[in-house]
Amino acid sequence: MSEIITIANQKGGVGKTTTTVNLGASLAKKGKKVLIIDADPQTNATTSLGFNRNDYEYNIYHVLIGIKKISDVILKSKIKNLDMVPANIGLVGVEKEFYNSRKKNRELLLKKGLEPVKDKYDYILIDSPPALGPITINALGAADSVIIPIQCEFFALEGLAQLLNTINLLKKSINPKLTIKGFLPTMYSGQNNLSKQVLEDLSHHFKDKLFMDKKNDFIIVPRNIKVAESPSFGQPVTEYAKKSKGAIAYTDLAKSILKG
Ligand SMILES: Nc1ncnc2c1ncn2[C@@H]1O[C@H](COP(=O)(O)OP(=O)(O)OP(=O)(O)O)[C@@H](O)[C@H]1O
Ligand SMILES: [Mg+2]
Numbered sequence: 414m415s416e417i418i419t420i421a422n423q424k425g426g427v428g429k430t431t432t433t434v435n436l437g438a439s440l441a442k443k444g445k446k447v448l449i450i451d452a453d454p455q456t457n458a459t460t461s462l463g464f465n466r467n468d469y470e471y472n473i474y475h476v477l478i479g480i481k482k483i484s485d486v487i488l489k490s491k492i493k494n495l496d497m498v499p500a501n502i503g504l505v506g507v508e509k510e511f512y513n514s515r516k517k518n519r520e521l522l523l524k525k526g527l528e529p530v531k532d533k534y535d536y537i538l539i540d541s542p543p544a545l546g547p548i549t550i551n552a553l554g555a556a557d558s559v560i561i562p563i564q565c566e567f568f569a570l571e572g573l574a575q576l577l578n579t580i581n582l583l584k585k586s587i588n589p590k591l592t593i594k595g596f597l598p599t600m601y602s603g604q605n606n607l608s609k610q611v612l613e614d615l616s617h618h619f620k621d622k623l624f625m626d627k628k629n630d631f632i633i634v635p636r637n638i639k640v641a642e643s644p645s646f647g648q649p650v651t652e653y654a655k656k657s658k659g660a661i662a663y664t665d666l667a668k669s670i671l672k673g
Contacts, residue, residue, distance in 0.1 A: 414531060414532060415448075415531050415532070415533075415534040415535055415536060415537050416535070416536050416537070416557050416558070417527065417531075417536075417537045417539065417555055417556045417557050417558075418536065418537070418538050418539070418556060418557065418558050418559070418560055418594055418670075419538075419539040419541055419552040419553055419555070419556035419558075419559045419560075420432050420433045420436075420538065420539065420540055420541060420559070420560050420561075420562065421541045421549055421552060421553060421559050421560075421561060421576065422543070422561050422562055422563070422572075422573075422576060423543055423544055423545045423549065423572055423575070423576055424543060424564070424568075424571070424572055425543035426543070426564070427543075427562050427563065427564040427569075427599060427600075428562040428564060428597070428599035428600060428634065429453075429540055429541065429543070429562055430453070430457040430458050430461060430540050431461075431562075431599070431634075431640060431644075432560065432562050432597060432599065432634075432663075432666075433449055433458055433538050433539070433540035434449065434458055434461045434462060434540075434644075434649050435640075435649045435650055435651055435659070435660075435663035436538060436560075436663055436666055436667055436670070437449045437495055437536070437538045437649070438492055438495060438649035438651045438652065438663075439649075439651050439663045439664045439666065439667035440535070440536050440538075440667045440670070440671070441492050441493065441494035441495035442492075442494075442651060442664075442667075443667055443668075443671060444494065445494060445535040445536055445671070446494050446496075446533065446534045446535050446536075447494060447495050447496070447534060447535065447536045447537075447538065448487065448496045448497065448498065448530065448533075448534045448536070448537045448538070449462070449490075449495070449496070449497040449498070449537075449538050449539075449540065450473060450497070450498045450523075450527075450537060450538070450539040450540065450552075451472075451473060451497065451498060451499050451500035451540050452473055452500060452504070452523065452539050452540060452541050452542070452548050452549075452551070452552050453500055453504070453540055453541060453542040453543075453548070454500060454501070454502050454503070454504040454505045454542065454548075455500075455502075455542065456499065456500045456501060456502065457540070457644070458497070458500070458540040459472075459497065459499040459500055460644060460647070461643070461644040461647065461649070462490050462491075462492075462495075462497055462647060462648075462649070463490070463491060463646075463647025463648065464488060464490075464497070464499055464647075466501070468488065468499075469486070469488055469499050471485060471486045472486055472498065472499045472500050472501040472503070472504070473486065473498050473499070473500050473501075473504065473523075473526075474500070474501055474503050474504045474506065474507060476498070476523075476526040477504075477507050477522045477523060477526060477551070478506075478507070478510065479522075482529060483498065483526050483527060483529055483530050484529060484530060486498050486499070487530070491648075492649070492652065496534075504548065507547060507548060508546055508547050508548065511546075511547035512547070518587075519547070520547075520550050520551060520554045520583075520587050521551070521554050521555070521587060522551055523539070523551040523552060523554065523555040524551070524554050524555035526555075527555055536670075539552045539555065539556065541553075545575065545576065545579055550579075550583070553579070553580065553583050553588065553591060554583065554587050554588050556588070556591060557590060557591070557592070558591065558592045558593065558594035559580060559591065559592075559593055559594060560594045560595055560596075560597055561573075561576065561593065561595070561596050561597070562596075562597045562598075562599045562634075563596050563597065563598050563599065563611065563615060564599050564600050564611075565598050565599065565600055565601040565602065565605070565607065565608035565611040565612060565633075566600065566607060566608070566611070567607050569611045569614075570611070570614060570615075577593075580593065593622055594670070595622045595623060595624045596615055596619050596622050596623055597624060597632070597634065597666065598611065598612055598615060598623075598631070598633045598634065599634040600634065600635075600636045601633045601634065601635050601636060602635070602636045603635070612631070612633065616631065624665075624666055624669045624670075625669060626665045626668070626669065627665075627668070632662060632665050632666050632669060633662065634659060634662040634663065634666075635658045635659065635662060637650075637657055637658045637659035637662075639653065639654035639657035639658075639659050639660070640657070640659035642654075649663075650663065651663055651664060
């Protein structure tokens with residue numbers, strides 16, 4: 414049985430896609446079979462893994478609307494053990510259909526779509542868009558747990574209450590087993606007092622929900638140029654610059670998740 418983890422935060426640009434792709438690649442490197450689902454019409458996870466529009470005809474949208482089986486839209490990435498389901502800008506159509514539909518279980522379309530491949534992967538990671546709309550609700554509805562990347566900048570914790578509230582509502586309704594896997598501080602800069610403040614706030618409020626490395630330090634993804642560059646080469650940073658601080662942080666995150 415696979416563990417399904419959604420990477421979510423309705424704030425934009427906080428490191429959701431970066432975390433999905435690099436955690437996925439790190440888990441695959443450790444020999445786990447991983448499927449990344451790009452559930453964002455911006456298609457950044459798809460691009461980050463080196464795919465372009467001509468590489469695929471169908472995408473997650475066709476699974477959500479029920480005209481394709483998930484196995485028909487899975488692509489093999491260049492990385493061993495790492496597969497992905499691409500997205501397309503057409504995915505915004507789901508939002509509209511969702512609002513117009515009175516269909517029962519419309520929050521569980523993704524969960525249903527993933528059912529047939531659940532046993533084939535150790536981990537399924539879902540990258541979600543920067544909104545608390547129907548796609549994110551589907552992504553959370555399908556998940557066993559959620560990782561919340563927090564950008565170590567001003568306003569980092571703004572909107573967090575709303576996200577946590579949404580998660581609690583989902584737990585009480587469509588997805589009782591949903592848990593918070595952890596908060597991941599991202600784009601941390603040691604010279605920046607704001608970064609330090611955000612980390613302090615996080616460790617004050619959510620200490621037991623921060624990931625720990627083997628030295629029992631919090632896992633923090635530093636602001637690292639290699640992390641920012643790697644998507645333009647269609648590679649996770651763990652391939653593009655294996656020894657970079659960013660690659661090391663995501664490898665540590667994978668280890669922490671494997672430890673359970
Ligand atoms: N640790 C890091 N160091 C440097 N740059 C980073 C780091 N993490 C992410 N970035 C860059 O910051 C930008 C935003 O990251 P990313 O796309 O992962 O965020 P997101 O939450 O998925 O955004 P969106 O809400 O638009 O989907 C990207 O350009 C990414 O390359
Ligand atoms: Mg993204």
